[in-house]
Amino acid sequence: MTRVIAVTNQKGGVGKTTTAVNLAACLAEAGFDVLLLDMDPQANASAGLGVRAEDPRLTSYGVLGGAAGIAEATTATAVEHLSLVPACADLAGAVVELANADGNEYVLEYALAGHLASYDFVFIDCPPSLGVLTINALVAAREVLVPVQAEYYALEGLAALLETISLVQEHLNPELAMLGVVVTMYDGRTRLGREVAGEVRAHLGEHVFESVIPRNVRLSEAPSHGLPISRYDATCAGSDAYFDLAKEVVSRD
Template identity: 75%
Template sequence: MTRIIAVTNQKGGVGKTTTAVNLAACLAEADLPTLLVDADPQANASAGLGVRVDDPARSTYGLLQGSLAVAEAVVPTCVPRLSLVPSCPDLAGAVIELAAADDHERALAEALHGGLDSYRFVFIDCPPSLDLLTVNALTAAGEVLVPVQAEYYALEGLAHLLETITLVRERLNPGLEILGVLVTMLDSRTRLGREVAAEVREHLGTHVFEAVVPRNVRLSEAPSHGLPISRYDATCAGCDAYFDLAKEVVSRGQEAGPR
């Protein structure tokens, strides 16, 4: 059964897109057919996989407009078994267009419906905000993954995000669950980094993944080459962390059972 996972945090710079790209790539490297839907108008996930959109109609924007099916929007990537629905700046205009439509929170769910049977995992990379695009992603998803940077303000804004998830669950998507919270950009050499990671675990308990993504130069370099970390440097600590996370994501899905 296809698992649809929204990767979101309205706080920018927390490793959201890095996580969406590299987790999707690691699962695909493990022979699990995976689709990444870039729902951020900044299109960083698309660029991080070396994909640039020439025709906005063949992107997440076109998908939300209802002008094409999932299979028509999908493009291949450098990783076998990893496909992408790319984004483009035009997607920002979709927020205005969707606001005028009936049932506008369900546009993405309806666009994806019936087009995902060939995938084990679908990840939706959300914009760094709690706008209509993010609500669409949460309505379409079955699970939410929340990256949290190991910094002083790590928990700031998280309560608001959790409230939004609760509202979406109550009003639009009763099956929505929190898959987990991921600590990112951890410098374990610093006292602050260790304390923040401990605080996140204290507040959120078993929701927090065991896997932790370290602050890693190779992870930072990979997007500029249009490659996920598994193709840029599979031997670095950042790549190890995302493969560990991939194992946990698979395991947590098995524990939850079929949806």
Template identity: 50%
Template sequence: MIRIAIANQKGGVGKTTTAINLATALAATGMRTLLIDLDPQGNASTGLGIGHAAREYSSYDLLLGEATVAEAVIHTRVPLLDIIAATQDLSGAEIELIDVAERTHRLKNALDAAQEQWDICLVDCPPSLGLLTVNAMVAAQSLLVPLQCEFFALEGLSQLLTTVERIRGRFNSDLSIMGVALTMYDRRNRLTDQVADDVRACLGKLVFETVIPRNVRLSEAPSHGLPALIYDHRCSGSEAYMQLARELIGRLPQPEPRPEMAA
């Protein structure tokens, strides 16, 4: 199972919107997709129409060892897309995990036991670099960073990259950065173009070619409990996320060819 953490310690950069719509797009291609909501705000869960009453088990229970992946998973209305929802209990998980053995590997250990059930797993991280995000980075093979096209876009990115290096050195040497996705792009704003150019000059091919525009339909969709790709698949935001999913698939590790059977 391919595991990708979607992280940026800055809030309001379109991280959860990216997680929901990429997961939907990947499921639409036929990939069995698991989305893990690791943000105490639970916006990814709400955005997929998972009410609080339906969250019998959550990512909190998963981290505390009180539920398995199979027990915590919820089927969404999107075919082939499952989610492990978040509840407010998750906000206390970092304190509760302080004295727990292998506290940085709790998510990895839980996912290792469920390897064959899904093709790909996306983890929506909270807007911080705390223990929840560390768990996601330890469990993942790669990192996708949504980056807002605004003046302070690169502020804090160096801190995130430093954290990635520390995770590589101490816990997960295989962790790589799959790419940076530029979000909230506004063609009417010249500053947006300047920021996008600066980011590409700094990070080169790490930056996806696709940019996600500012789009009202992307903002409206969560209030209906639907991904934008289902709420309005023809809007510019949905089309951009479908294109981003195609780019992401192109960067995924290719499966090793099966040895030919002897005649």
């Protein structure tokens, strides 16, 4: 059965896109068929894979608006087995267009129906908000992956996110389950880094992945080359960490 995983946290800049792109790429490198769906108008995941959508219809925006099907909007990437539905800036408009439509929470789920069989994993990179795009992702997904940045305010906003997830479970998608929380941009040399990671584990216990993503300059450079870390520098600490996380994700099935 296809695993559909929403990568989400309404806090900005915590490593959602870096995690979605590199985890998806690591699983594809391991031979799984993976689709990455960019649901953020910033289109960072698309850019990070070197894709710039020319035609807004052939993007997640077009899919949500009914202008294209998932298959039409899907494009290949530099990594074999990794496909992408890119985003474009127009996706911001979908927030307004969907806001007043009946059943607006189910649009992505309906769009994905019938296309899942081609993939082992579908990752959805969410924008930094709990708006209609994220709700669509949480309804279409079966699992949620939450990146948490190892910094002072790491846990701020997490209560609101967990509340949203339980509301979605209750009213829209009873199958939705927490896959796990991953600590990102971790710096083990600082006391703050260690303290925050400890605090996250104390609060979220078994949900927290063993694998921790270190702060690693190669991870921040890779997107400007349009490559996931597995292709940009497969031997750096950031790459090792995402391959480890990929193994854990596979084992948490």
